[in-house]
Amino acid sequence: MPPAITKLDEIVATLSPEDRTRFDRLYDFNRSTARVLPPETMEDWITGQFKYLSEEPQGTPEWRAQVLDRVRHQPIVHVLNRVTCQATLFNAVRALKPVEAKDATEIEEEIEKTRGGPFCRPLQLTPENTFGRIGGAKTCANVAAYDGWHGMVIFEEHSPLAFREDAYRPEQVADMLAVAREWAATVHAEDTEARFFFLMWNCLWKAAASIIHGHAQMVVGRKFHYGKVERLRRDAAAYRAEHGADYFEDFVAVHETLGLADRRDGEAVTTLAHLTPIKERELVIVADDGLDSAGLPQALWRALKIYTRLDVKAFNMAVYMPPLGDRKKEWADFPVQVYLVDRGDPATKSADIGGMELYTSSVVSSDPFALAEAMK
Numbered sequence: 012m013p014p015a016i017t018k019l020d021e022i023v024a025t026l027s028p029e030d031r032t033r034f035d036r037l038y039d040f041n042r043s044t045a046r047v048l049p050p051e052t053m054e055d056w057i058t059g060q061f062k063y064l065s066e067e068p069q070g071t072p073e074w075r076a077q078v079l080d081r082v083r084h085q086p087i088v089h090v091l092n093r094v095t096c097q098a099t100l101f102n103a104v105r106a107l108k109p110v111e112a113k114d115a116t117e118i119e120e121e122i123e124k125t126r127g128g129p130f131c132r133p134l135q136l137t138p139e140n141t142f143g144r145i146g147g148a149k150t151c152a153n154v155a156a157y158d159g160w161h162g163m164v165i166f167e168e169h170s171p172l173a174f175r176e177d178a179y180r181p182e183q184v185a186d187m188l189a190v191a192r193e194w195a196a197t198v199h200a201e202d203t204e205a206r207f208f209f210l211m212w213n214c215l216w217k218a219a220a221s222i223i224h225g226h227a228q229m230v231v232g233r234k235f236h237y238g239k240v241e242r243l244r245r246d247a248a249a250y251r252a253e254h255g256a257d258y259f260e261d262f263v264a265v266h267e268t269l270g271l272a273d274r275r276d277g278e279a280v281t282t283l284a285h286l287t288p289i290k291e292r293e294l295v296i297v298a299d300d301g302l303d304s305a306g307l308p309q310a311l312w313r314a315l316k317i318y319t320r321l322d323v324k325a326f327n328m329a330v331y332m333p334p335l336g337d338r339k340k341e342w343a344d345f346p347v348q349v350y351l352v353d354r355g356d357p358a359t360k361s362a363d364i365g366g367m368e369l370y371t372s373s374v375v376s377s378d379p380f381a382l383a384e385a386m387k
């Protein structure tokens with residue numbers, strides 16, 4: 012049996028005492044079984060809906076019995092990051108659902124309809140920041156800003172799904188990062204109080220992009236970092252005070268010992284299949300040497316290709332980084348981290364996050380161990 016989140020207790024039991032101690036410092040988890048008792052009149056519907064739950068030949072009595080048994084007894088694993096209180100509920104019945112590449116024609120038509128919009132003609136149809144634009148027409152100001160400094164990186168290709176093409180290369184990722192950095196450095200030169208840079212990419216409407224043409228967003232805050240970034244810094248500082256250890260090093264090491272990490276020769280970045288994902292298929296790239304880390308654009312490009320293989324179309328990318336300018340002591344251990352999360356099928360109407368994700372623990376179907384397998 013391949014490793015799976017529902018076997019987390021067995022996986023953790025194989026760790027060396029030292030690795031186990033580190034795991035226990037960072038994580039706690041609970042296993043339970045959801046008992047579901049369907050009436051006979053539901054059984055045909057269930058076997059149709061959850062046919063993937065049995066490996067027996069479909070249609071046989073053994074297959075039917077196994078599917079029904081697995082629906083009646085659903086293993087749930089609730090994982091808590093004890094340091095940050097990020098927490099995720101995994102349900103195996105949902106997790107086993109195979110990835111089926113869906114027809115993208117309608118989505119592509121939707122994308123094509125918006126060709127010729129503002130980001131196709133940025134000089135005519137987008138505002139600029141006070142210092143102008145970076146790279147000719149590669150950036151603009153957000154017409155409805157949500158912080159004092161707000162800009163966009165406009166991608167060359169209209170389709171935000173260009174990353175799925177074979178022609179999409181790591182150089183394009185590197186260029187996006189370079190343009191964003193130059194924009195932030197220009198902001199900081201103009202306003203030295205503006206230090207707290209955040210870069211993100213919302214891909215498609217399902218990930219909250221209001222303009223379809225591919226673009227990333229950049230904001231630079233003053234006085235303090237964006238809330239969740241500051242939360243993480245404080246949690247890591249508390250961890251150091253309590254254990255005398257570096258939270259981020261331990262965070263990476265725990266994922267490595269569980270087989271959830273990918274690190275390539277010659278690179279200074281590690282890609283993790285997050286053990287407490289905020290939503291589906293969350294990857295975290297932790298960089299050792301900031302935005303200059305060797306292999307960062309390549310790792311981000313590989314992450315996009317993993318998403319391509321898993322048929323992820325709508326996603327958010329977020330880059331956490333220490334403040335611009337002189338590195339203050341309280342940020343000394345804070346590495347650059349790139350988060351990517353799948354936001355679900357753009358063709359479905361329902362939102363992928365609800366009350367659970369906003370206020371409690373995230374409910375996630377995809378198994379981080381399966382995602383780690385897809386990283387290889």
Ligand SMILES: [Zn+2]
Pocket residue numbers: 125126127128129130131132168169170224
């Ligand atoms: Zn366009």
